[in-house]
Amino acid sequence: MFGKIKSSGLVGINGYIISVEVDISHGMPGFEVVGLPDAAVKEARERVRSAIRNSGFYFPSTRIIVNLAPADTRKEGATYDLAIACAILNATGQLNIKDDFSPVVLGELALDGEIRPVTGVLPMLLSVAGKDNPSAVIPVQNVKEALHVKNMKIYPASSLRELVEAINTDSLHMADAAEDVLDFDNVDIEEDFEAVRGQEGAKRALEIAAAGGHNLLMVGPPGSGKTMLAKRLPSILPPLTYEEAIEITKIYSISGNIDPNDGIVKKRPFRSPHHTVSDVALVGGGRIPKPGEISLAHNGILFLDELPEFKKDVLEVLRQPIEDGTILISRANGTISMPCRFMLIASMNPCPCGYYGDPNHHCQCSQQQIMRYLGKISAPLLDRFDLHIEVPAVDFNKLASREKGESSRSIRERVLAARQIQVERYKEKSIFCNAQLISEDINTYCEITEKQKEILKKAFEMLKMSARAYSRILKVSRTLADIDQSRDIQDKHIMEAIQYRSLDRDYWKW
């Protein structure tokens, strides 16, 4: 007796079809799962056995072999419970599936036959949807997420008994396509820039960072508002596009962070890992690779508070993903690539005590201590921040004033206008903002005059800048011009951009 049901597994963020085959034969009674199952898949035996019995079906007490094909990839998790149960019921003639109906079946089983939600539904279905796989049976709680897959019929299932009866009587109900219009712009601004008193320079820099998707480093004494500023950055970012939201949802689905009521990530991610984070937790990894913080920050913000407190090797692993926007994770079981196009926002004190360079306090640190502290941020890493700004302590009069700062809403309008120009300009390229420009395209899109070249040359020699710093200045200049709605980059844009690179000289001056 033989039964077969389709299911799906994951490699990185891509799914593939797994064929669940069941053979029931005479011989020594037993229930075995083959095809490189991990512990959770092996334990499916007990869940499937109980779920089938408790749903009022007959469970054969003979020899049962379950094969998960292809047999040479590792299978993990409880995703296959439902498919195994259906294949056994199919093999024993209790489930009759028509020849033209071969859905991808996903779901975990409870002992009473109830179907539980699983992770990774969206990436699995997106990769396997198509001509050969027009339908899928999905746990009810995962349906909202699954409905974002086009060209696929989605059948919700809540219990094994109901599902089998519906298939046998040909009365399976399809889930309705998402009726609710997705409104990504409906971000309630919880933390508004108007609460920040003073710090006009820092606000300007954050606006530029948001407008061009640039990386930003803030240096300042404790209590000057660095963290407060960073937390307000999401309130001025442009809304997600549908494509961006799907990309983020794929990653969040694998890590099991999807709200079943939404089924899709609607807000730009803001990830703020603590400085004790390990390198694997940051970039992703594990025996079976899982997305790390940088991938969870894809299309959003990665905020590293107290940058020098992070372990040095953890910071250095960031260098390559910042440049590439993808991370390639290689393990014995294979190599996978995950997207990680994020804005890196970092904040730090200028020295261990925090008051180096502050006019109101005495810095207690020795020159050596300061050097060691700042030395944790290597030159190549520092180079990758497009904007370096100083966030000085705020004086009392500004703090006590009743005057509110500019609201996030009005800053956001300027950001949106600048982004609009960029989207128009790069519509033939697969990029969305200035920070993503590759070096070949910089000369095309960031044209400068001879005079501006002179300015840059002088700055270049004075500040001893690298080639990377040069291209980053051009990108920031382009963003400044976009904020001013100017077609050409003007002298003042170049000069402002250079000014955001001068911190290296103030602090990292040895």
Next chain:
Amino acid sequence: MNKREIGSRAEKLVLDYLLGKGMSLVAQNYISPYGEADIILMDGDEFAFVEVKARRSDKFGKPAEAVTKSKMKKYLLTAQYFFMNAGMEDYRVRFDVAEVYLTSGSPWVNYIQNAYDFSGIEEFY
């Protein structure tokens, strides 16, 4: 009554009970190099290997709890040996446990069909 007497009395009790249910006896106290099977029966077209466990009190747990993994393994190997000797390849078999309660009052049998199988057999070795 010593242990051996209790054992054979319990086996007799179980055998009568199962024969009364329409099963037919194949072998009793079948010995293989791996161990001994108390009773082998035919139930329709299915073989049943029955382990009999008797208890005079439940001070030390239920009788079935005394059927350990290593005891199950002995039965599974003995069954394989039995079918190999008989030259049989296509057969149906199950492994049952018969609990015999010899507490005060008349003795009674709790019969557990399909008590265990070869699932996760790698854990046995």
